[in-house]
Amino acid sequence: MKHVLTAALLCTIVSTTAMAQSAKAGRDTEASVSIAALRTNWMQAVGNITKAAEELSEEDYAYRPVATVRTFGEIVGHVAGSQNLMCAAALGDKQPAEDAIEKVAKSKAAILKALHESVEYCTKAYAITSATAGKSTQLFGETSTRVGALVLNAVHDGEHYGNIVTYMRMKGMVPPSSRR
Numbered sequence: 001m002k003h004v005l006t007a008a009l010l011c012t013i014v015s016t017t018a019m020a021q022s023a024k025a026g027r028d029t030e031a032s033v034s035i036a037a038l039r040t041n042w043m044q045a046v047g048n049i050t051k052a053a054e055e056l057s058e059e060d061y062a063y064r065p066v067a068t069v070r071t072f073g074e075i076v077g078h079v080a081g082s083q084n085l086m087c088a089a090a091l092g093d094k095q096p097a098e099d100a101i102e103k104v105a106k107s108k109a110a111i112l113k114a115l116h117e118s119v120e121y122c123t124k125a126y127a128i129t130s131a132t133a134g135k136s137t138q139l140f141g142e143t144s145t146r147v148g149a150l151v152l153n154a155v156h157d158g159e160h161y162g163n164i165v166t167y168m169r170m171k172g173m174v175p176p177s178s179r180r
Helices: 002-055 072-091 100-104 108-125 146-170
Strands: 136-139 142-145
Touching: 002 072, 002 108, 002 146, 072 100, 072 108, 072 136, 072 146, 100 108, 108 146, 136 146, 142 146
Parallel strands: none
Antiparallel strands: 136 142
């Protein structure tokens, strides 16, 4: 009888452990799928921003519809700088000033270089593991998760791509996302 109880207890422990590991694996898979979907959305937005930034002329970089808004070049510089900040938060790195690029890079070449570098840096951030994604970080003086920083970055890029679409339309141009 003692052996039967020991065997039953052992089976219960093994099956409970296996179920717990399976549930954790399921959560990890769900988190990985969520990060992958987020990465896809970010890549689409930043891809459109990059295409527009590469296509517009140096003269277009100075365009602003009214005096109270950023120029096209300032928007792209702002995207590059804010990506560096938010992706640093996701990676647990020291966060640079959000406006560091926007204030310094003024030519199309300098702004494009900064944008490409920020995309390369953020590509590392969007490759974080599900275990890292839930860790806390500070962003704009508040506590967030690292994946929360990536969500904010993707949303922010989409917001500014909307600005770019408007600027391009006002100049009679077709934005990248409308050419498909």
